[in-house]
Amino acid sequence: MQVILRQLGDCNIRRAEPSDLISVMEINLKTLPEHYSDYFYESLLAELPEAFIVAEIGGKHVGYIMCKTEYGFSNFKKLGFVKKGHVVSIAVLDEFRKKGIGRALVEESVNGVKLRKCDEFYLEVRCSNNEAVRLYEKLGFVIRQQLNAYYRDGEDAYLMAIEL
Numbered sequence: 001m002q003v004i005l006r007q008l009g010d011c012n013i014r015r016a017e018p019s020d021l022i023s024v025m026e027i028n029l030k031t032l033p034e035h036y037s038d039y040f041y042e043s044l045l046a047e048l049p050e051a052f053i054v055a056e057i058g059g060k061h062v063g064y065i066m067c068k069t070e071y072g073f074s075n076f077k078k079l080g081f082v083k084k085g086h087v088v089s090i091a092v093l094d095e096f097r098k099k100g101i102g103r104a105l106v107e108e109s110v111n112g113v114k115l116r117k118c119d120e121f122y123l124e125v126r127c128s129n130n131e132a133v134r135l136y137e138k139l140g141f142v143i144r145q146q147l148n149a150y151y152r153d154g155e156d157a158y159l160m161a162i163e164l
């Protein structure tokens, strides 16, 4: 059964299902240089379906966000050990950007990781990716670290995090 989380005009924001994964992989291939195995997508959906979300317009997939949970050191509390949600990847097809879809995907994934009682939510983003950094900042994420040469091409990442 499809779980529709919200509607933005003609765009449905809903939980992903196994039959969505091929389209999600296609969006990932078109929009980002970081790609993953089929198995990895399947395992994220199996492990955290509450925060694996797709955006769909008239049956066409236009965006996704997928996340996982981890236990580890807090990005806020010194020596604190916490449960963290982690945004693995988010993207919206170019033609469908700047309509609020990215924001809705992040907000709904925040709700999803809260259902799993995460204390914090974090992600890495290329330092040059102004659009994404601005979106995360608007939603309350703050830059907590700069990760040197985090990407394969040598670019640094910002680690951005929010307390839930």
Ligand code: ACO
Pocket: 031, 032, 087, 088, 089, 090, 091, 092, 093, 096, 097, 098, 099, 100, 101, 102, 103, 104, 123, 124, 125, 126, 129, 131, 132, 134, 135
């Ligand atoms: N009319 C005009 N502008 C609007 C509207 C609207 N109705 N709704 C939102 N906007 C504006 C927002 O205010 C925002 O602008 P601002 O940052 O200048 O204030 C801008 O549109 C973007 O917000 P959204 O529309 O919510 O986000 P979008 O759907 O464009 O998706 C995303 C953002 C996901 C970063 C997209 O640019 C993308 O897919 N980029 C390529 C992939 C990528 O870089 N992903 C992130 C990698 S990091 C990681 O995965 C953890």
Ligand code: ZN
Pocket: 086, 087, 088, 123, 124
């Ligand atoms: Zn990451």
